[in-house]
Amino acid sequence: MLSVEDVTVRLADSFNVVSGVSMRIERGEVVGLVGESGCGKSMTSLAIMGLLPAPQARLQAGSIALDGKDITSLPPYRRVEAGCGGVAMIFQEPMTSLNPVLTIGDQLAEAIRVHDGVSGPALRHRAQELLEMVRMPDAALQLGAYPHELSGGMRQRVVIAIALACRPQVLIADEPTTALDVTVQSQILALIRELCDELSMAVLFITHDLGVVAQLADRVLVMYAGRIVESAPVGTIFREPAHPYTRGLLACLPNPLARGRRLQTIVGQAPRPHEIGDGCAFAARCAYAEDACRSPGADWRQVDGDHGVLCRHPQSGQLVQ
Amino acid sequence: MRETLHTLLAPFLARRIALLGLAITLLMIFAALFAPIIVPYDPLEIDSLARLSPPTGTHWFGTDHFGRDTFSRVVFGSRLALIIGIGVVSFALLTGVPAGILSAMFPRVGWFVMRAVDVLMAFPALLLALGLIVILGQGVLNAILAIGVVYLTTTARITYGVTLRLRAEVYVEASRSLGAGTVWLVLKHILPNLVSPLLVQASFVFAFAQLGAASLDFLGLGAPPDIPSWGNMLAESRIYITRAPWLLFFPGLMIVLTAFSLNLVGDALRDRLDPRFREALGTPRRN
Amino acid sequence: EGTLRYATIGEPPSLDVQVGTASLASTISQHMFETLYAFDAAYDPQPMLASGEQVEDDGRTLVISLREGVPFHNGQEMTSEDVVASLTRWGEHGSRGGLLMKNAVSLEATGKYEITLKLSEPNGAWKNLLAFPNGGPVIYPASVASAAGKEPIALEDYIGTGPYRFNEWKPNRHVELVRFDDYAAVDSPADGYAGARVAELDAIRFIPVPDVGTRVSGIQAGDYDYAEFIPGDLFETLDADSAVTVHRNGAPIYGLMFMNSKDGILKENRKLRQAIQAALNKEEALRISIGPEKLWDANGSFYPKTSVWYSDSGVASFSEGDAEKARALAEESGYDGTPIKLLVSTNYQFHYDQATVFTKQLAEAGINVQLIVVDWATLLKKRAQPDQWDIFFTHHGSVPDPVLITVLNETYPGWWETTEKEALKASFTGTADIDARRNAWSDLQALIYDQVPAVKTGDVYSYNIASPALKGIGDSTVIWPHFWGVTK
Amino acid sequence: MWLYILKRLGAAATTLAAASVIIFIFIHLIPGDPLYVLLGDGATPDQVDALRQKLGFDRSLAVQYFSWLSNVLQGDFGQSIFFQTPVLSVIGDGAETSILLASITMVWIILLGIPVGMIAAMRHGSWTDQGLSGLAMLLASVPTFWVGLYLILIFAAWLGWLPSSGYPSIFDDGGLANLQHLLLPSLALAAPNAALILRLTRASMLDVAREDYVRTARAKGIRPWRVVVRHIFRNALLAVVSAFGFTLAALISEAVVTETVFALPGIGRLVVQSILRRDYPVIQGVILITVVLYLGVNLCVDLSYRFLDPRVELE
Amino acid sequence: MTTGPVLTVEGLTTSFRVKRGGRMRRIAAVKDVSFTLNQGEILGIVGETGCGKTTVGRSIIRLVKPEKGEVRFGGVNVQALSDSKLRPIRLGIRMVFQDPFASLNPRRKVGDSIAEAGDIHGLFDGLDDRARQVAETLSAVGLDPSFAERFPHELSGGQRQRVGIARAILPSPKVIIADEPVSALDVSVQAQVLNLLADLQEKMRLSLLFISHDLAVVGQISDRVAVMYMGHILELAPTQEIFAKPKHPYTAALMAAVPRPDPAVRIKGSTEVSEPPSRLEEAAGCPYVQRCPIATALCSKTMPPLRVVADGELVACHNA
Ligand SMILES: Nc1ncnc2c1ncn2[C@@H]1O[C@H](COP(=O)(O)OP(=O)(O)OP(=O)(O)O)[C@@H](O)[C@H]1O
Ligand SMILES: Nc1ncnc2c1ncn2[C@@H]1O[C@H](COP(=O)(O)OP(=O)(O)OP(=O)(O)O)[C@@H](O)[C@H]1O
């Protein structure tokens, strides 16, 4: 459905924040993209949407194709057009993703008009339908509400409804639940899952929360310092992660059920974009790193059928907590 | 030290036009400091035989109706411009900043102070300055006071706004949680963080003080006419606009250049130091 | 035909010219109000509202007959009753009324068209005083004059006999006069202010345009027809400009620096005053402040050569510009370098310019001057306080009789009052004989140069500019421009 | 809403009261005597005293203030000392000019400032943007009277295209054509203020363009220009509207000099002349009215916020 | 390990005045909260956004003035003290803030921030002593002493939070209130900071009030956990107990909603909206009543008090 090849995003002060990211997402599949803050998740998604913040960031290389059709050089409003089977996106901050001076109905209608070309009562009807689709209570009433009159969870639903108005084939969700409470988060996650199945969309779900990934994704991409370092079905990632980083990450999750006072840690911090050298970006924090790791040239290797990793010495075996 | 210098210069290095502003500003300060060395004539020297001469090799900017050399007067005028600028800025800062901080730190007192500021703000600025000048009498110091009062209000407002915001900052709260008193908070947390918004404000005030002073001079109520100031030169020579247009051109140009360069400096500082305060500092012109 | 637009330097104060002396007020109101006599081009008073006179009793009794059939703007005919009421008010409250009327024994209407004024002493200047409209005895209806008393006359009572009548005063915008169709003109050709006044224009509008550049470009652009107070330096350019006609005023004005005789360092210090006088080079000051030589005259006499009052006594001291002599005199006077406070206003550019030049000249003679630059309103207030100043700068317009010169007035700031002066002044006013009066004036002028109650700074011939379309602007000897006989 | 307006009016009344005291005290601190100005050079002390008594200036300041205040509250601003006519009619005569001048200037400001600011913002970083921003900065640094003098020199004296100065009322002969008298002054007056609005429009457009909801709008597939008009501009306008109160205050101030240069019979020049003439009642009246105007405009700006921004709760 | 209480909170109620709908209204952010913090204990407080966790912490050290209630520290009622008497108390109870970016003054060197408490109270014996103590503290939180000369913007998030902790332990306090000290950090760094806090607590015998919205984190570090909802503590129990057998229906729902990092146990969440009611509406009963599956008529009438249901387990529910 969506295929991304070798996408590289470069900042104006000439660092790559995303380097050579490739991925494929199929219809009806939820792919989780996890990684720490600043590793380039949002930049990847914005590159797909064609919404990279100019002039600070630009697409340096790579191509993006939708349904086999290259959309790399299309402006954003063409990428979402129904005709070519669009991409839609929901953003991290439900509080700021909606225009504060327009009603929910207006903002929905705008999107509907672009994609369905309807107007008048049909428009209103469709708007209400979309709100109902995201399980908004009193949908008809809420059309006239302003964003500030809604709670965070409701706003996130509106944002999702707007994305759905585009009748997208691919939905990109950039940390849509980070700002929400766990109880609300679980509602939104369930909603996305349901919609994905119902409309058989391809979903790229971006998060830094491994728990969320475990709950929702079919497949997981782990990102570190601008690169995809591991890709595997969700079960494999959590059971038998191959990349030392992934393993470290999983090991340092707090676990109240197996409560011990000390947690395992990964030493150090993720590098900032300008600190990334040519070699493996994780080498400085990696227990298995050797001199070779610090020079360029690590290749993507397939550990298993659909389990790949970007590491010279991937680990095997079950992770024990 | 080098680092501080670099941080200070950074906003200018990033933008060529800001560098121009800085250069003009420095040139003006240089002219003001070394005026007696630079100028070919005594700016007050009357020469009844060389009246209203157009720009020539001997009088680069021409002469006025007293036969005084316009170039020398323009150069000397930068002294007054500098004095007015520094004076107004200092006055505005020395009064506005304490008023603003006090109001923000002690809301009860602050209510009254800010109402007083509101009242002052409600007067059209130039009229306020005019009125004060007429009361105090003409003079450089009084002009500084009169214009200073105008900018005291904006400075107090900005200080008040920024201090309120700073007061709510987590690090201020953190300091309070350690037992810090008001004086400590103001000295260690509020003031240092006020420096850059105030620096920005200061450069705008400096720029607009020039326009304000020129307006007062133009209405004949600014610096005493025997002091060579750009505004006075304009006021004195405006009747010659048809006969000797250059007489108005050069002093006017100097006012524009000074205000322009300081605006550029302020703009660059603001963009660099305090993008957050853009709105608070958006409309400083009051004259 | 049409409306004449006159760009004035500012707003006139009250147009009640009996009380006020502002020249703009005179310019405007002379179109509305008339006096019994009016000056001709040679500054000889000629009958205007009067038709003739008889002088009896050695000049102590004046019987003046009035023209018949002269209507006021309100339609009433002017009679002796109106004249008596007007002259009475003028005598009591008019700014120059006292000069004539303080010696009045009686003033009566001795017929419908005749009045009789009896004086305790003869006054040689009587006709001049009755003819001079500035602060002078213009004739109002009796009801207006007696109702107003010492207060300025209200707008709705601006009723006179002149060729134009008051129409409206829009503050800040304009004062407008319109033609008075029933005007009764004198039956003689126009001559100076005298003779027939023919109103050709429908209206005259006096528009305040304080900025001089704007006044000039306004004439050039055709927005105004006539503009006053044009700086000397523009004279040559404007003279050459075909879009503008220039009208040089034949009656000069002159700057006056009054010395404080009541208080301060100059009080009774005649030597120091002479030192100051000796230091000044008035030519330089005039050249700088006025510019073209056509527009000034370094003339020491209080009257131009063409005047009957011209005299050269004392004028040798007029513009010596002798720093050495001044230094010596100052030393003799015991001057210790104390700054001398010179009060000057910037509202009149040439005051300030000349004061600046004089300051420089005095400094060269070792005399320190501290310029106190204020606006005109402040100056007027300050000069009444003797402790605030040593010298103040003002100017004086042309007056047809020396008795009107403020230097001679003891109550005028400066307060010059010496026995020599009193004696001379008495012999000057106490006779109607013109030669005796001229001699007395000549001595007074010499005394002024000796005692230095004030320093004359030289004659300035102001000029006004007009659009070339304006025809018939009278000869150039007038003090205030008038627009009867003018067409557009 | 009504409660809010009432509260604001209450606050404005306090401000006004304070302002009126300040005005009154300030004005009487001004040295100089209106009576000498009125009566002229040759006035005798006797005349002056008589007039002083008639006008009530011999009473104590407090008494004068309260009698003035009670008169003002009844709509009587007193008599102009200089013109001997009611202050309100003096001000009323100037009001036509000033209101028209301010309106035309506002039109210029809006017509030039906002669209050009939008263009600069949309071409952010380009030469167009830098040129326009630089020009705006330059214009904001120019004294209005200086521009005014050169405008007169060029367009009136040299080219003769427009009248140099003055302004005959539109109710006089000439009618609406008289408005061309206001063209040059309004341009001179508009220049720095339009520059300010331009910069503000540009800055707030750029700020808003960074907002998340603009990204959402783009992601929806809306055409770029529609994003600009509907999402960016509308929100950017909030900051610009708030500057209008400020701009008006600046206009009142700058009109003082502009009206003097262009010989416009407006309130600005009236007040300067009145200060020079010490015509206290007129100065008091004008300043009081401008203060009222300022407070009124600010109230309107705040109210208009409510209609532009649903988040705003009027406190 | 734990001994008697160092900090006792009783009936703490704090409200804010806010402007809503054109009127001033009171929002009770914390209602009748009571608990004790024992010597050497870590007490966790969890709850969703806006439930009043931070306000509890701020009320204890009187950064906001509570409406009612007592806070006893070392035998004195903190709430009754005058401002000047309060100052020394503030040395004993210290706070670590959630946002490591906002809680350091960007214009002060790290060393100055760490030394601030000492500076305010004049505790240093000259500059050398100050430098030495700062260096020691930096080492204690695992940072190189050279960090004293750096500015906050030169530090990573984890490093800043260590500085934040360093500031809270010089001079050493009795109680630390850690308000979401790790929620702004990435998991890999979060673990480092959690370990550091635990180590320090043990080494310095501190008592720790640990506030977080993340159940897993709280569970990891705390001895006991208090669950807050809409200003109330609904349950307070030892960690094991609360995770194994939550007694309050809200605690149970919260536990169920936490996404486990284990794809094998997927939650079947509901897609229906159920969110906390508005804080502006004061209701007499239990705040959870609308969402509670076992609510009875009584629940909407009276707020159940926090009562002991088992040894050391307190629950505020009529039906638990
Ligand atoms: N507008 C921008 N200009 C310059 N650099 C940026 C910009 N936006 C992001 N970056 C940088 O690009 C890098 C990648 O950012 P990105 O937003 O993709 O991270 P992320 O993985 O989404 O992080 P988070 O979890 O915090 O959202 C970061 O180092 C960030 O500092
Ligand atoms: N200064 C304040 N003024 C007004 N209301 C406030 C203030 N501080 C907090 N509140 C309100 O009090 C309630 C509790 O806030 P508090 O910050 O204590 O919650 P919290 O549990 O710490 O939330 P979070 O997890 O978001 O930090 C919230 O409804 C909040 O809106």
Ligand SMILES: [Mg+2]
């Ligand atoms: Mg992101």
Ligand SMILES: [Mg+2]
């Ligand atoms: Mg909190």
